[in-house]
Amino acid sequence: MTRRIEWIHGWLLLTPALVLLFAFTHVPAVKTIIDSFFSTPRGARPATFVGTANYEFLLNDATFWRVLENNALYALVTIPVSIALAIAMALWVDGKLKGRGFVRMAYFAPTVLPLIATANIWMFFYTPGFGLIDQVRALFGGAQVNWLGDPQLVLGAVMVVAIWKEAGFFMIFYLAALQSIPPSLREAAAIEGASRWTFFRRVTFPLLMPTTLFVSINAVINAVRLVDHIFVMTEGGPDNHSSLLLYYIYETAFKFWDTAYASTLTVVVLAILSVLAIGQFHLIDRRVHYR
Amino acid sequence: MSGVSIEVRALEKRWGETVAVDRVSFTAEAGAFTVLLGPSGCGKSTTLRLVAGLESASGGQVLIDGRDVTHRPPNGRDIAMVFQSYALFPHLNVAENILFGLKVRRVAKAERARRLDRVAEMLGLTPLLHRKPSQISGGQQQRTALARAIIAEKPICLMDEPLSNLDAKLRHEMRNELRALQRALGLTMVYVTHDQAEALSMADRIVVLNQGRVEQADAPRALYDRPTSAFVARFIGTPPMNLIEIARCEDGWRAAGVENGGTSRGGAILDRASVPVADARPVLLGVRPEDLALADAGTPGIEATVESVEYLGADNLVSCRTADQVLTARLPHRRRLQAGAPIRLTWPARAQHFFDGGSGRRLDGDGPAPIPAISKA
Incomplete structure (x- = not known):
């Protein structure tokens, strides 16, 4: 009898969180999958079951492939660069440095500031002619460049913003990991005559692997999820050259009001992300040393 | 190598x-x-x-x-x-x-x-x-x-x-x-x-x-x-050396802090010649616990009261209170001692160490160890 009451109590305690989780996460997720097999309801026309028609359309959608390619390139560049920068900054900030507290804060600032706001500042940097970058270039006789208007340059320009945003955040994780490495390891290596580079390659970097795994999974998710600056700076343009998957889903759903196709896109993106995360875990996890 | x-x-x-x-x-x-x-x-x-x-x-x-x-x-x-x-x-x-x-x-x-x-x-x-x-x-x-x-x-x-x-x-x-x-x-x-x-x-x-x-x-x-x-005397040895503060009195040296020195007669535990100082500065007398032995009644020695006995098997560690100081003696356990019992402790002259009460330095320097005798007062 008492066991039964405990059991009820347990469920009652779980209910509020469960209701919220189901209402805003699980039900919409399942609904999205279902919607991707129906047509978009318009006016008096209700949604009808269309089978895999939406997926067939996706395979022939040039914009989707363009955006997927953009996003792949975006991830391939921003993830390694921001991780490498994060490790470099963490190593520097971890050392004996005057004004270390200030430098740490400065590196972390991009993480704290809302991207919507800072993207506006970056817009100013990129402004052709009188933006910061062009003004500096002018000093050396450089010509005006329309960083955000040139299809060749725009993806690179938004990548820089993403790296700037991410590297400081990842640095905090690396800094925490570095500080858990006992200083006696460095001393033992110094007595053996290991150079700083050897010590980094043979000891520090392998000991940072659990952090690298965590950070890289987060980085992959962020490469798809973080599109605030696209909204502010380019709206995906010019000619979809800076559009990323999530931004394309947003456009499809809330500008073109093609909710069924947006659902299809969402399911595909989720599938890609799951495969990537699981793959990463299995690939890297075997080589990670956990203490 | x-x-x-x-x-x-x-x-x-x-x-x-x-x-x-x-x-x-x-x-x-x-x-x-x-x-x-x-x-x-x-x-x-x-x-x-x-x-x-x-x-x-x-x-x-x-x-x-x-x-x-x-x-x-x-x-x-x-x-x-x-x-x-x-x-x-x-x-x-x-x-x-x-x-x-x-x-x-x-x-x-x-x-x-x-x-x-x-x-x-x-x-x-x-x-x-x-x-x-x-x-x-x-x-x-x-x-x-x-x-x-x-x-x-x-x-x-x-x-x-x-x-x-x-x-x-x-x-x-x-x-x-x-x-x-x-x-x-x-x-x-x-x-x-x-x-x-x-x-x-x-x-x-x-x-x-x-x-x-x-x-x-x-x-x-x-x-x-x-x-x-x-x-060093306090740091080396388990238990460490006993250090007793002693002061000069009329017929030799007595334990500091008490008038009667806790001794059998007169108050002196050492005669004047046994301590290698000429003036009346405070001196620390050091004796290792294993050098302390029980004295028979009537023979010279320092009077003490047993405070506690720690049984170690081969011997006992006996804490004794004499005047305001506690001495530790390593004594063979055939003598059964009870807390509160009055005892008399003695030690051979060669087991004595003297240190300056202020600086803590050894008093007989590097010269030959003195051969003082326990007061026969």
Whole structure:
């Protein structure tokens, strides 16, 4: 009898969180999958079951492939660069440095500031002619460049913003990991005559692997999820050259009001992300040393 | 491989106002086992780290094999070191840990394998070579750290409290093993510890440090038999030497703080000639617990009351109160003593040590030990 009451109590305690989780996460997720097999309801026309028609359309959608390619390139560049920068900054900030507290804060600032706001500042940097970058270039006789208007340059320009945003955040994780490495390891290596580079390659970097795994999974998710600056700076343009998957889903759903196709896109993106995360875990996890 | 000497001259280390190592000088002979001994915070680890080159000296010199290495990096000093925490690389297995230094120095593969075989065999690590440090016991980790130091075939091995993380039994075994290994390899060993029993049992020479200064540097026996200061007298020996404050009185010296000295008659426990001072300054009389014996009634001695008796098997440790001081005596347990019982304690004159009450220095200097007699008052 008492066991039964405990059991009820347990469920009652779980209910509020469960209701919220189901209402805003699980039900919409399942609904999205279902919607991707129906047509978009318009006016008096209700949604009808269309089978895999939406997926067939996706395979022939040039914009989707363009955006997927953009996003792949975006991830391939921003993830390694921001991780490498994060490790470099963490190593520097971890050392004996005057004004270390200030430098740490400065590196972390991009993480704290809302991207919507800072993207506006970056817009100013990129402004052709009188933006910061062009003004500096002018000093050396450089010509005006329309960083955000040139299809060749725009993806690179938004990548820089993403790296700037991410590297400081990842640095905090690396800094925490570095500080858990006992200083006696460095001393033992110094007595053996290991150079700083050897010590980094043979000891520090392998000991940072659990952090690298965590950070890289987060980085992959962020490469798809973080599109605030696209909204502010380019709206995906010019000619979809800076559009990323999530931004394309947003456009499809809330500008073109093609909710069924947006659902299809969402399911595909989720599938890609799951495969990537699981793959990463299995690939890297075997080589990670956990203490 | 055989050891080379280390000479430390007026070595200093300051951090702002704090002086961690204050003009420390000592010599570690080639092939000898030298122990730096002292309570925590005495500067012994810092001294070792200065010798290793892990800290930079604020003053003074370190000479290794006659060459000044004070400003050389650790790897330019021909040393190996074992850390208190072992400092094993957690992601490398035992073999990789041991070989780390050889790989860094690009020693040929065949040579590495040959040395690894030999060292692993010597320390009984052969079956563990493929385990990670987290998968082996504390004692095995200790051996791995030791192997990493030995395989370098450096003439000097520095050890910073290497046994303090082991349990008592293992610590005792490792003591003997370390000593045997040091002798077999002819290494110059500098070993830091706060455990005086460890120091006495292993060292050829002990350097006792206190508040960043050398109190005494001597062979273990000399340190025990003739401590040059009250600090060393208190620090060496379990239980430590009894130190009784004595003051001059009419017919000799009495225990300080009481008029009647707690003695049989008159108050004097020592006649005037037995204490090697001419004036009336305060003096500390030192007697080791094992030198105290029960006196028969009527014979001279110091009167005391038994406070507690600690049974140790072969003998008893008896705490006795005399006047306002507590003495510890190591007495054979055939005499059954009860707390509160009055007893009389005596000691042979050769077991007396005298220290200056102010500076704590030994009073009879380096001269021949005086032969005072117990007061026959």
